[in-house]
Amino acid sequence: MTLNAKQKKALKTKKRILETALELFSQKGYNQVTVDEIVEKSKTSKGAFYGHFASKSEIFLEKFKEIDNFYDEFCKTLPNELSAKEKIIRLSITQMKYLKNDLGKELMQTIYMNPQSAKFLADTNRRLYHILENYLQEGQEKGEFTKDFSIQELAMIISRCMRGTLYDWFIFEKELDPVIEIEKMLQAVFQGIEKY
């Protein structure tokens, strides 16, 4: 982690590009901003831009990755005595609020609709999966959840509900609220829609 002068300068360039780009995106929207514009305003060059980022959308991915701070913060403030189910529901709802209010629909849609950046969502080593797996394990151990599925399968099911809900947020014209939608979705998944 001990950087020499050259590396420090490069990092400063990267930061300048990132900040300029995010600034422009928030001013005019992702699709209204060109890479040429970012490069011009940040006084860098195409070479510098693509040396630091693989694509225009990767800028958003970088921003999106800050979500790990959100998860950390969330875990800290969550009362431990809640049921595992309640923890997962609160995680999901709080997360949706964060994505909706702090990151915004355009950023999320850009990541989700881009095959390259969307791959990151499938990385089962990201914080989200670890947290989910913990709560699920706790739930299974306490006998709250079925053991018909493995922890990994359950994490996949829950996280898929999140992805499905977010995806629907992007594609439905009539403005869908991801917070309300994830709540309904999870209610169905936890209790089931069958009568017994």
Place this chain on the structure above:
Amino acid sequence: MTLNAKQKKALKTKKRILETALELFSQKGYNQVTVDEIVEKSKTSKGAFYGHFASKSEIFLEKFKEIDNFYDEFCKTLPNELSAKEKIIRLSITQMKYLKNDLGKELMQTIYMNPQSAKFLADTNRRLYHILENYLQEGQEKGEFTKDFSIQELAMIISRCMRGTLYDWFIFEKELDPVIEIEKMLQAVFQGIEKY
């Protein structure tokens, strides 16, 4: 439906473009084919292409819409005495097989990852939603399903499971089988993952 000579000719042009494009896509893959190439091979022009299709990906959307034939066929062969749950499960599984084997991952991914064409998936007037709503209504009436959700909400939940599963098919590196995944997903949604 009575076309004059001009309209008939235009339709022939459209058909020629469509067939040439699909042929090329299947030969080299969607991303390896350019509109210029389609236009050249079909002996038409950019003007003709964009007169008939709003975008390159709309070609795939056109092909995707044939799915209604699949749904019709499916409904015809489905035994009526099955439970509503069983009907929905069979619909989902058979559909996934169709998407995977007949349409293919690239076509589906192209539609799903494209904001313009993805809007079509959100059209609640497509055949899929009507069929789902029928089965769900049948299930609610027979007392198979909870009435905590409206038919429309249930259709949204089930179809979102489908979309989420397909989306995951696209983004996970390690080849996911959408047929197996939808089965697990629905098992969870029908029975719930909570122990009671």
Place this chain on the structure above:
DNA sequence: GGTCTATAAAGACTACAGTCTATTTTTTAT
């Protein structure tokens, strides 16, 4: 301190989806 190498940055260039204007072809009205 000079040469050699590796990394960063510059910016010209390419590829390609989609637009725009011009031209041809067909229909309609007289």
Place this chain on the structure above:
DNA sequence: ATAAAAAATAGACTGTAGTCTTTATAGACC
């Protein structure tokens, strides 16, 4: 038949993401 209007098609042109080649800069080694 002929002029005017409408529709379809041709293909030149534009915008922009991303690549490629060149140049500058800094560290390393003698």
